[in-house]
Amino acid sequence: MNRLFLLLGLSTSVFFSAQVGINTTQPNSTLTVNGSFGANYKELTSTAYTLDALDHYVTYNGTAASTFTLPPIGTAATNYSGRLYKIKNISNFNVILQASNSNTLRIDNTPVSTFVIPPGAYAEVVNNRNTTAGTWDLSFTVLPKPNNVEIYGTQVRIPPHNGTVADWINHSNTNYDSGTGTDVWWIVSKASTVTAQTADYSNAARMLLVYEYQGPAFNITNLYPTLTTGNSSSFPDVFIASFVGIANVNGKTRITVSVARVDQIGTNVNNSANWTASFLLNILLARKVF
Known part of the structure; x- marks a missing residue:
């Protein structure tokens, strides 16, 4: 006698509580994908x-x-x-x-x-x-970066005052240039003014510095410089920098800056408020693009 066995599959929903791994035999979460x-x-x-x-x-x-x-x-x-x-x-x-x-x-x-x-x-x-x-x-x-502003930043050196290092013109002193490669800044000229003090006024020691960028000239239209000074030596000197002007000369961008020592005016024993070390000047150039 032939018997016919019919195996019926019942459709059921089965739930498992386990961790599943893909490309790993040791899943550490409910689902771990190693890839x-x-x-x-x-x-x-x-x-x-x-x-x-x-x-x-x-x-x-x-x-x-x-x-x-x-x-x-x-x-x-x-x-x-x-x-x-x-x-x-x-x-x-x-x-x-x-x-x-x-x-x-x-x-x-x-x-x-x-x-x-x-x-x-x-x-x-x-x-x-x-x-x-x-x-x-x-x-x-x-959020997207601003697309109407171009920003450039660098750090250059403030040389010592004339009391220690003589002033110069035409880039005759190269000891205080800054940067590497094409991102190099020269100090073309340095003109020092000593402190002056009378009964009517007091003037801090200061320098007029002309920095020149050796890379391609900047587009100086709508270009706004921001200057801050930094004390990179062990001396307690305090300075302030003021923007004087910016211009493109013979295909190079020049920035003229006035730097003054503001923590001391007048003569203190043998110190006539002239600084003897080099310090830092931070330059941030922001140009508004229309």
């Missing part, structure tokens, strides 16, 4: 878009402002707690990120309905399922 991770990437140009379950990293490169709408949060299958979106704006226009329905965005403790992602900026938003204090958290934002 690269890939998720959906999309570049958009439309002026309106609703993010969905297939989106992860979205880049906007359109020719007008755009509005990105987050999916509405509900319960069960529409409970998106932990869902993360990464948004990069590489266009020249704003991206307005908005929540759906009564949902909100949480930047700090005040829920808002929209957040502007300006050109060049990046934002990450994650759902927190909090319907009272903000349904979506802006967990990370990066």
Whole structure:
């Protein structure tokens, strides 16, 4: 007698509580991936878009402002707690990120309905399922660097006063030049003025210094220098630097600076307020670009 055995498979849902590892036999979290991770990437140009379950990293490169709408949060299958979106704006226009329905965005403790992602900026938003204090958290934002300002900074030397080192012109003394490679600054000239003190006035010892950049000349249109002095020696001298002028001469940029010693005026025994060491001058050049 032939017997027919029929094995029926019952469809059931089985839940496991375990740690899963990919490319590792020792996972240390619920899911451990020992390798690269890939998720959906999309570049958009439309002026309106609703993010969905297939989106992860979205880049906007359109020719007008755009509005990105987050999916509405509900319960069960529409409970998106932990869902993360990464948004990069590489266009020249704003991206307005908005929540759906009564949902909100949480930047700090005040829920808002929209957040502007300006050109060049990046934002990450994650759902927190909090319907009272903000349904979506802006967990990370990066603003673009200013595109209307060019900045250059350097540190040069302030040479000793005439009481120790004689003044010079035409770059006849090269001992106090600064920098390396093409980023080099010469001190073309140094003119010292000694302290003066009468019953009517007191003048601090000072120097007029002309620094010349040896690289390509700067565009000095709308260029604004900021100067600060630093004491790089063991002497307690205190100085102040004032900007006098900037000009391009024979294809080189020259900055004229007046430096004065302000902690002492007059004669103290054999000290006539002339400094004997070299110090530091910090130069920051900022040019407004239109």
